[in-house]
Amino acid sequence: MSIRKATHSDREAIYKIWLSCFTDDQVYINNYLDYCFPHTTTLIKEVSNSDAVAVISIIPSYFIHEKRIYSGAYLYGVGTLPEHRGKSYSSELISEAVSLLRAKGEEYFLVKPATESLFSLYRRLGFDKELFKSISTLSHFPNTQYNQEINIERIDPNAHIEEIATIREKKMSDKTFMWNRDVLNYALNEIVGRGGSVLFNRYTSDYCTGYQPETSSALHILESTLAPDETSAVFRNTILSTIPGTDEIILDSNYSSNQKGDKILSALLMELKPGIFSFCKDLSLSLPME
Numbered sequence: 001m002s003i004r005k006a007t008h009s010d011r012e013a014i015y016k017i018w019l020s021c022f023t024d025d026q027v028y029i030n031n032y033l034d035y036c037f038p039h040t041t042t043l044i045k046e047v048s049n050s051d052a053v054a055v056i057s058i059i060p061s062y063f064i065h066e067k068r069i070y071s072g073a074y075l076y077g078v079g080t081l082p083e084h085r086g087k088s089y090s091s092e093l094i095s096e097a098v099s100l101l102r103a104k105g106e107e108y109f110l111v112k113p114a115t116e117s118l119f120s121l122y123r124r125l126g127f128d129k130e131l132f133k134s135i136s137t138l139s140h141f142p143n144t145q146y147n148q149e150i151n152i153e154r155i156d157p158n159a160h161i162e163e164i165a166t167i168r169e170k171k172m173s174d175k176t177f178m179w180n181r182d183v184l185n186y187a188l189n190e191i192v193g194r195g196g197s198v199l200f201n202r203y204t205s206d207y208c209t210g211y212q213p214e215t216s217s218a219l220h221i222l223e224s225t226l227a228p229d230e231t232s233a234v235f236r237n238t239i240l241s242t243i244p245g246t247d248e249i250i251l252d253s254n255y256s257s258n259q260k261g262d263k264i265l266s267a268l269l270m271e272l273k274p275g276i277f278s279f280c281k282d283l284s285l286s287l288p289m290e
Contacts, residue, residue: 134261
């Protein structure tokens with residue numbers, strides 16, 4: 001049995017694990033393999049016959065504190081074939097990932113557990129620092145007059161990724177962890193692929209992005225460059241008038257800057273450099289791939 005870094009030749013094996021563990025949406029899996037996998041460090045666990053039975057991906061991340069960039073990573077796509085579960089393969093892969101990240105000098109490791117029950121598992125693996133987000137319902141904010149001009153466009157992330165990435169770092173680096181352009185483009189296209197949108201106010205260079213889950217009539221905004229009350233003033237009417245079936249709008253935002261919303265445990269962090277959490281404890285994890 002061995003652990004090694006995956007290459008393009010492992011695409012079929014990773015596809016098989018994802019199909020078994022996460023989704024039967026073949027387009028979704030192929031989009032990941034085409035547009036995100038090449039920008040990750042992916043580890044696979046092989047058994048004696050060289051079959052890959054477990055996989056994890058490490059996605060680059062960074063944050064900015066007092067004009068300095070701190071580099072880390074995000075754990076994604078943790079999966080083991082059903083017939084090989086219960087053998088701690090995922091834990092072994094995560095342990096190997098931590099060793100690789102430490103050797104590279106990375107300073108933190110993030111994870112967004114898919115279910116509440118997984119938080120305790122990841123805590124046992126060393127992800128012991130908690131990150132929170134705030135959830136607000138935009139109808140709870142009164143209709144207010146926004147003091148700048150509004151001209152909302154629905155934009156294609158592929159055509160505007162450089163602009164979005166620059167705006168995101170300028171306006172949100174004090175509130176959220178950052179993705180590089182390739183990963184950000186994949187994350188935004190994943191939202192669009194779910195029937196979502198990236199809405200852009202050309203006059204002020206502000207945007208929000210979100211989608212409507214299949215099981216809900218509420219549109220979920222995963223990220224906005226504006227505070228909740230400003231997001232409501234700028235984007236709410238456009239969303240309600242242009243996105244059919246939207247009865248409500250829910251907004252994720254940074255809890256430290258929006259304590260009026262519901263405080264939700266969102267993600268966990270492992271310190272790879274002692275004390276790094278003190279620089280990022282008030283940040284939120286925005287646009288995680290789920």
